[in-house]
Amino acid sequence: MQLFGTARVNARGHLEIGGCDSVDLVREFGTPLYVLDEDLIRSNCRQYRQGFAAHYPSARVAYAAKAFITTAMAALAAEEGMDLDVVSGGEIFTALRGGFPAERMLFHGNNKAPEEIALALDSGVGRFVVDNLHELDLLEDAAARRRLRARILLRVTPGIEAHTHDYIRTGQVDSKFGLVLENGQAMAAVRRALSLRHVELVGLHCHIGSQVFDLEPFADSAGVMIRFLDQVRRETGVTLTELDLGGGLGVHYVSQDDPPTIASLTRLVSEAVRRAAEEAGYPLPTLLVEPGRSIVGEAGTTLYTVGAIKDIPGIRTYLAVDGGMGDNPRPALYGAVYQAFVANRMRQDPTSTVAVAGKCCESGDMLIHEIGLTDPHPGDILAILSTGAYNYSMASNYNRLPRPAAVFVSGGRADLVVRRETYEDLVALDVLPRRLSAREGVA
Numbered sequence: 200m201q202l203f204g205t206a207r208v209n210a211r212g213h214l215e216i217g218g219c220d221s222v223d224l225v226r227e228f229g230t231p232l233y234v235l236d237e238d239l240i241r242s243n244c245r246q247y248r249q250g251f252a253a254h255y256p257s258a259r260v261a262y263a264a265k266a267f268i269t270t271a272m273a274a275l276a277a278e279e280g281m282d283l284d285v286v287s288g289g290e291i292f293t294a295l296r297g298g299f300p301a302e303r304m305l306f307h308g309n310n311k312a313p314e315e316i317a318l319a320l321d322s323g324v325g326r327f328v329v330d331n332l333h334e335l336d337l338l339e340d341a342a343a344r345r346r347l348r349a350r351i352l353l354r355v356t357p358g359i360e361a362h363t364h365d366y367i368r369t370g371q372v373d374s375k376f377g378l379v380l381e382n383g384q385a386m387a388a389v390r391r392a393l394s395l396r397h398v399e400l401v402g403l404h405c406h407i408g409s410q411v412f413d414l415e416p417f418a419d420s421a422g423v424m425i426r427f428l429d430q431v432r433r434e435t436g437v438t439l440t441e442l443d444l445g446g447g448l449g450v451h452y453v454s455q456d457d458p459p460t461i462a463s464l465t466r467l468v469s470e471a472v473r474r475a476a477e478e479a480g481y482p483l484p485t486l487l488v489e490p491g492r493s494i495v496g497e498a499g500t501t502l503y504t505v506g507a508i509k510d511i512p513g514i515r516t517y518l519a520v521d522g523g524m525g526d527n528p529r530p531a532l533y534g535a536v537y538q539a540f541v542a543n544r545m546r547q548d549p550t551s552t553v554a555v556a557g558k559c560c561e562s563g564d565m566l567i568h569e570i571g572l573t574d575p576h577p578g579d580i581l582a583i584l585s586t587g588a589y590n591y592s593m594a595s596n597y598n599r600l601p602r603p604a605a606v607f608v609s610g611g612r613a614d615l616v617v618r619r620e621t622y623e624d625l626v627a628l629d630v631l632p633r634r635l636s637a638r639e640g641v642a
């Protein structure tokens with residue numbers, strides 16, 4: 200059995216996280232419930248920062264908010280000295296509400312709306328990662344109107360694409376993100392950015408993929424990007440000083456997963472950038488990375504209550520829980536796999552093989568296709584592990600299911616960070632036009 204962070208089996212044979220018994224958490228907060236191990240999130244932040252402190256002191260670590268963001272998460276990331284990668288006006292607004300300093304935010308996105316650009320400029324967001332020439336024009340105009348100079352990085356597709364277990368050097372050109380390096384688009388955008396008065400080009404950005412288990416593509420992209428920085432210097436005379444290599448480090452979802460450690464990533468990336476800079480005779484840039492999943496993924500556990508158990512003899516046993524694709528769309532969206540335990544009976548060995556189904560009206564609403572569980576019964580608590588990233592942030596109200604609550608647990612205390620949605624919340628945005636509300640019966 201593989202548990203993460205402060206998770207352990209306590210004397211009562213229950214799953215305990217952050218010193219809180221999962222059975223007590225369910226009694227207090229109900230299910231489904233997102234439980235976040237605050238100590239593990241902090242420890243992951245510190246491993247990134249300490250890893251770079253040892254190998255590349257000028258490096259900055261920007262937490263990728265899209266993995267999981269609430270006001271409390273923004274406050275925690277600020278406390279841990281992280282920068283923040285945001286991709287929408289809504290994420291900027293959330294982070295500001297959490298007290299996150301705007302100057303430590305980097306604003307990403309392939310289609311930033313004029314209102315989002317305005318919000319970012321007016322609140323003092325520190326860096327824009329410009330994705331395309333259209334955005335460059337919008338930003339120049341918006342900054343000119345405010346008599347500002349926006350600091351930008353240009354997003355480049357380095358021709359390296361990394362996926363979970365393999366990576367491909369071609370095909371990357373066909374991406375909705377960024378400026379293609381190989382065909383000269385990126386260099387043309389650099390020249391254009393350098394010609395503008397209200398943007399200041401300070402560096403380059405790339406992001407090669409997500410849930411990456413192989414470190415080599417990170418080193419390769421560092422090399423490609425440093426060589427491009429050097430080409431920019433030779434062709435324009437401008438020495439750009441910032442290099443952002445994006446996020447993407449993978450995490451454990453099931454026990455067979457074997458992702459590299461944060462320490463090995465920070466060491467390898469630092470060495471690769473140093474080596475490439477030395478070979479090119481390029482001054483060491485300020486390095487940025489943008490981890491999301493590897494900060495919060497393993498720190499999240501979702502607790503569900505087991506409901507109907509449907510056995511189809513000789514075929515399969517469906518175990519239904521009180522959530523599903525509304526709180527975790529990843530299995531339906533991209534076949535993501537998870538491991539789970541009966542949280543109130545952790546000591547016993549698995550006795551039955553079941554499929555864990557959600558409660559939405561979709562046959563595709565399955566959370567786990569096959570898993571061994573300890574004699575599960577209606578009323579048991581099912582814990583699905585590694586749900587910290589891309590679960591709450593991707594949650595929906597499909598079938599008008601209220602979205603779950605989320606708690607931070609640490610040292611035996613549990614603090615609500617997102618309250619559970621109510622039916623009133625579900626209709627709060629609905630508008631019933633008068634001509635429909637007065638009807639009696641059907642015409």
Ligand SMILES: *Cc1c(COP(=O)(O)O)cnc(C)c1O
Pocket residue numbers: 263265266284307406408409410445446447448489490491492493588
């Ligand atoms: C999604 C994303 C990240 C974070 O990726 P993880 O795999 O969660 O680490 C970082 N940077 C950019 C530009 C992204 O799109």
